Amino acid sequence: MAGGGVAGWMAWRCTELPLLAAHWTADHRAASGELATRVLSDGSRIWLAPGAAVTLHFDAQTRCLQLLAGQLFVDTAPDAHRRFIVDTPQGRLRALGTRFHVRLLADERATLAVYDGAVELRAAGSAATTVVQAGQQRHFDAQALDGATPADPNGRAWIRGILLAQDMALGDVLAELARYRPGHLAVAPEVAGLRVHGSFPLTxxxxxxxxLAGILPIRLHQPLPWWTSIEPRR
Incomplete structure (x- = not known):
């Protein structure tokens, strides 16, 4: 019984079971490869990237979204009596009449990018708040916030089904495309660092x-319909 308990705990901690559980309990979710749009009861609109999941908690005082997984873009509707909150494991975001993007990262950090209005941000382990203005981006974890940088254009380009590559490594470009593509997508180490510029359709x-194969010295190898590897062009 003890061994079974340890095995179960390891399975929970070291596999995608927590993510699957989040999807089972979420009010809104996007499947693998899906870009989903939802209009909430207050008129706010949200976009969910593949794998994203959110739970809603609306009452007379607060409109709260809990981001359980993935990334989310929010266009808030005005409401004079209820504040608009997005909760993440890393902290709380309070919209101040705004359009913004929030993404949970693999290293237990998150990214907030604001495109209109402003967002008040508080790390989960801190009482201090910071206002992130339109055009700014902040990375944060449960303890602290990084300094403000210009908002990444990709934070809102993806809701139009576009990936903007501005001197991105090919490996990073393919990692984004893989989220919108079924099957296996891999890149050879010899070409993973090639720099990419341009806009590419996510859908x-x-x-x-x-x-990418037309502008870079690479070739696509597809031994099976669901298996694609990117290799150096010979």
């Missing part, structure tokens, strides 16, 4: 890969 990854 048509076959076309995006063909575009």
């Amino acid at each position: 048509n990854t076959d076309r995006a890969l063909a575009m």
Whole structure:
């Protein structure tokens, strides 16, 4: 019984079971490869990237979204009596009439990028708040916030189905495309660091890969329909 308990705990901690559980309990979710849009009861609109999941808690005082997984873009509707909150494991975001993007990262950090209005940000382990203005971006964890940097244009380009590559490594570009593509997508180490510039369709990854093969010294190897590898061009 003890061994079974340890095995179960390891399975929970070291696999995707927590993410699956989050999706089971979420009010809104986006499946793998799906870019989902929802209009909430107050008129606010949210966009969910593939794998994202949110739970709603609306009452007479607060409109609260709990981001359980993935990334979210929010366009808040005005409401004079209820504040708009997004809770993450790393902290709380309070919208001040705004459009913003928040993404949970793999290293237990998160990113907030504000495009209109402002967002008040508080790390989960701190009582201090910081206002992030339009055009700014902050990385944060449960204890602290990084300094403000210019908001990444990709933080809102993805809701239009576009990936903007501005001197991105090919490996990073493919990691983003893989989220919108079924099957296996891998890149050889010899070409993973190639720099990429341009815009690519997230909703048509076959076309995006063909575009990359047309501008970089790479080739696509597809031994099976669901298995694609990017290799140096010979």
